Amino acid sequence: MQITIVREQFLKPLMQVSGAIERKHTLPILSNVLLEVKNGVLSMTGTDLEIELVASVTLDNDTADTKLTLPAKKLLDICKSLPDNSDLNFSTQEHQVLLTSGKSRFSLTTLAAEDFPNLEEWQGEVEFKLTRLELRKLLEATHFSMANQDVRYYLNGMSFEVDGNEIKTVATDGHRLAIAQKQLEQSLGAQRQLIIPRKGVLEIMRLLPADDEELTIQFGANHFRIIDQEVIFTSKLVDGRFPDYRRVLPRGGDKLVIANREWLRSAFQRVSILSNEKFRGVRLNLSSGVLKISANNPEQEQAEETVEVNYQGDDLEVGFNVSYLLDVLNTLKTEDVQFTLADSNSSALIEGSGEDDAMYVVMPMRL
Secondary structure (H helix, E strand, O other), X not given: OEEEEEHHHHHHHHHHHHOOOOOOOOOHHHHEEEEEEEOOEEEEEEEOOOEEEEEEEEOOOOOOOEEEEEEHHHHHHHXXXXXXOOEXXXXXXXXXXXXXXXXXXXXXXXXXXXXXXXXXXXXXOEEEEEEHHXXXXXXXXXXXXXOOOOOOHHHOEEEEXXXXXXXXXXXXXXXXXXXXXXXXXXXXXXXXXXXXXXHHHHXXXXXXXXXXXXXXXXXXXXXXXXXXXXXXXXXXXXXXXXXXXXXXOOOOOOEEEEEEHHHHHHHHHHHHOOOOOOOOEEEEEEEOOEEEEEEEOOOOOEEEEEEEOEOOOOOEEEEEEHHHHHHHHHHOOOOEEEEEEOOOOOOEEEEEOOXXXXXXXXXXXXX
């Protein structure tokens, strides 16, 4: 077997699939990348049995169909260290592959390609198209609210929902909730909800550029797939039932606060410096036209900021985790932001002023 390819052509797909590969795994084959040549196209596959990434490149010369696996981390490090525009030559020798480039020579151990697992073949039950930018916006608007290693495993991921002509992404860690939605031009005639694991969501965001290229999304019984021009991403789903987030949306909030997002973000950022490092609590005192933000810590240090806001109503004092508020304010892009509050024991509903494509709920804290 002989494969010859320019370094840049080989390195890009290798970097794309490497995100799925675990360095330390109980199955040695999962530390390898599968290289497969078929009809003049070189495909690379990386998997950790939960997510699978496949990237392809067309070879310039005639190469016989072949399959082999190589240690992904070592292969990536070698390719990164070689000079730009150098030629890579691969040839097999019994249980090893010889990689030569100029005067460099590397002998890598290979494992049987037949042992490389692939996520079983499946048919998409629901299929629709989005641009890369549209998908990125849905994920970026909600991903920070996913739980991380929560015992409620169904929270360690993102709910992806289609209902007629509406798509929704929802994430929650039990203390906050993020919802983003998008209207499709045509109805899918289907209703499905699935949970994509946390690693899968972060991997999609790593892979996808923010442009208007179209991609295809497929929902299966146990899998989620994105077919892009450059890479095919497949993920197993989290097996569980996502909580009914509609029940926790605050109702009856009669206190409406509108403020400049950047002023508010900067004020929270400064006050957070002297908040308790563990609990991150800040106190909000709301009165007509004015929001006072304060924080203190066990060292008896205090911070206070006053921000002009558009608010007419009764005085209110409420506490929040400042990190949760900053995550929302950093994600929203509108000039003004709108808080809807009821009382000191109720959650806050936060939205970009004049926009309805994303909403955020943050639970209060006792301070």
